[in-house]
Amino acid sequence: MGFTSAALHCGIKAKTGALDLTVIAAERPVAAAGLFTTNLAQAAPVLLSKKHLQRTAGMTRAIVINSGCANACTGSQGLADAETMTREVAAALGCNVEDVLVASTGVIGVNLPMGRVAPGIRTAISQLARGRGSDMARAIMTTDPFPKEDAVRVETAAGTFAIGGTAKGSGMIEPNMATMIGLLTTDAQVPPALLRRALEESARDTFNAITVDGECSTNDTLFALASGASGVVIDDETYPALLEGLLTVSRKLAVDIVRGGEGATKVIRVTAQDARTSDDARRVARTIANSPLVKTAIHGGDPNWGRLIAVAGRAGVEFELSRAAVTIGSIVLFKDGRPHDEAAPEAAAYLKNDEIAVLVDLGAGTASSTVWTCDLSAEYVRINAEYRT
């Protein structure tokens, strides 16, 4: 796809051999776009990558990503460290420092061990090669139980191109522009402005429609790179094919982040429909998806439609109880103001599945919205009570 990459253990993570540093590079600056966290406490790499993308008007030669340390809330030292990371890459590749982007993920409030990171970057660049995407997917993991990657080939009248992607979760996930770390690559030739538009549009209903714990992180970053290596030029005519391809890969990765959410045992697809506006639908779906009572009930296999109604009722959205309905899977449990508890055993059996769909009909309009979430287990508590100990 016109990219090379490398991943290694430089010593940020304590565990010997655990990949914690990765670099992806193109042979020359290529079109790049980035979406970043809306958290007001933005990490140093987020601030720096935004600046670099602005300075180059969306042209990037390489991205360096580390896991194990978020380089967030690290003050001026943190900014200096992020700059050093990009400078090491630029020096080794022989490009401008602005042509390099950076992302970090891991513990907040700890400085990077630059004595290990800087030599690690130099080694990584000496090892750049094609076909190392799987190592990259592992090198960006923190508490993720499995690596996340996907790729599709897109056929258009102008020719065939490829889209690949990788992402990591897995706690502090309610992205509000992008997920913690995500990277999408394509060998299509896409002008930077169009790449940014495609990234925004594809993230809206994928990376921005998931939640694990309602926590928007300090480091959320989603990058897209377009190398042009396929020779396929994206214009108004081929844009829908690019968008469709990005949506396919992004949806797979976003749902995988939920599947790998901390302590998750089930993926839950929450749909709010027949809302007055799209915003209303989105707010209800999101409120349900973040409700600890809904998430624990589904974890316990309890078809507790009352909690779904109660949570919809506190979402601050117009809604008529007498016209509302709750469906779990395809089983109607509440309709026209009346419970259908005779269907509860069937719904309880359905909840034994790993993939659950719940639907709340607000009976107030025609808009709908879907958000993916996971169940809340005792394992989430264990992971986050012991994260730093």
Next chain:
Amino acid sequence: MGFTSAALHCGIKAKTGALDLTVIAAERPVAAAGLFTTNLAQAAPVLLSKKHLQRTAGMTRAIVINSGCANACTGSQGLADAETMTREVAAALGCNVEDVLVASTGVIGVNLPMGRVAPGIRTAISQLARGRGSDMARAIMTTDPFPKEDAVRVETAAGTFAIGGTAKGSGMIEPNMATMIGLLTTDAQVPPALLRRALEESARDTFNAITVDGECSTNDTLFALASGASGVVIDDETYPALLEGLLTVSRKLAVDIVRGGEGATKVIRVTAQDARTSDDARRVARTIANSPLVKTAIHGGDPNWGRLIAVAGRAGVEFELSRAAVTIGSIVLFKDGRPHDEAAPEAAAYLKNDEIAVLVDLGAGTASSTVWTCDLSAEYVRINAEYRT
């Protein structure tokens, strides 16, 4: 204090002998005020009590409360059942049905077993007596680990009066007008309008400043009754003493609800200070108090100030990272954009306490706000995954 009460097991709860029905009565209609949930899916007893308070302009003879069944999402049958409960009380006491208020708490979406409730009410009224407040406190419990009651005597120039109160939690707690069920009584003589004002003012920083799981229920109800039995008349001059007394009792009960939160092992006092506005301060304190990552970190004894900053950053409030500070107990862990991790061991030792104070300084103004919450434990998950099974 001019009230009699009775509590018994009528058979709503499955466990033999578990108190599930209680009535409190005055000898004649007395000043009454109520605050109710802002959830749009309001339970039948909430709708009926609001109507009765409006019709009588705040004069009430008795309140009947049941636990074990919330009578929420129960349609027209639910409304008829709530009416029957008030009618049974009115018939036995010989008053108007509008003079009776009703509240229910427990499972949502299940109809009341009226064949047991109605005779239960008649028996309760035949047993009305003074000094049974402790039974009442137990009769309104659901998953609460302990009963909650408090009383104070208030001395004023006009004489001495008493204020008592009881409340229950313990999950689905982020009241947005009042807690699930709370009852305050006084033998002061208070005009209904003044009683309502005092109830609203005292609830703002007590019952409305707590959260267990961010879930505003369908049944939240807080009542106040003023019998006048002490002969002390509350007017503009004695109002501050009434308010102070209500605040004392309400704060004790509200913090007890947090202490008895589902799965709670610690009470956490979250203060946001130096915010631009009171709303900003309140929003940051509330967002932190509902953060699963903060609540699990404190559960695990981890002085993870990074999560406090990250959560403050996603609260959507103006805030300057370089001027922000985080204090746990009296230990400063982050200040002027710089971590003080040398203090982490001391903070970890402090977190072994049952009562924890955390403070986030936003460095943006002078407003502050406090919210009480509890930690998030695996026990919360267990309770709510198995609630109906």
